Amino acid sequence: MKYKAPSRCPVCGNKLSVTKLCCHKCSTSIEGDFQPCEFCSLPEEDLDFVKVFIKCRGSIKDVERELGISYPTVRSKLDAVIKSLGFEVKEPIKENENKKAEKTAILDQLSKGELSPKEATERIKNL
Known part of the structure; x- marks a missing residue:
């Protein structure tokens, strides 16, 4: 049975490094300090x-x-x-929702005749 290699030290919790690779067919061994797969x-x-x-x-x-x-x-x-995986999670959803709400409000004002097409276009460009 094959087990997933541990990525953390069971004693201190620090990251473990891969120092030896072996071929099970021919028994070749390679020693060094190898970078483990991020996934x-x-x-x-x-x-x-x-x-x-x-x-x-x-x-x-x-x-x-x-x-x-x-x-x-x-x-x-x-x-x-x-x-x-060490990347930053960006949260554009709230920003996009705010822009959509503002755009909808501008289009509503346009449809009610409260804004001219030129004014509406300018406001939407400036969002």
């Missing part, structure tokens, strides 16, 4: 999620269907994996 340090659940995400070609809707979870749950899991 190998992910918990099994996160790795399974990444596999489904790749299988679905990054389509959140397809991931929702495949895993039977909601859009916010998919986003949350994706953000957790992004953080685990």
Whole structure:
């Protein structure tokens, strides 16, 4: 039975480094300080999620269907994996929602005749 290699020291919790690689067929051994795979340090659940995400070609809707979870749950899991891999999670959703709301308000004013097309265009450009 093969086990997943531990990524943390069981004594102090520090990152472990790979120092020896062996060929089971010919018994060749190579020693050194090797960089482990970044994805190998992910918990099994996160790795399974990444596999489904790749299988679905990054389509959140397809991931929702495949895993039977909601859009916010998919986003949350994706953000957790992004953080685990050491990247910054950006939160453009709130900014985009605010811009959409402002754009809708401008278009409403335009449709009511409160703004000219030129004024509406200028305001939307400045968002």
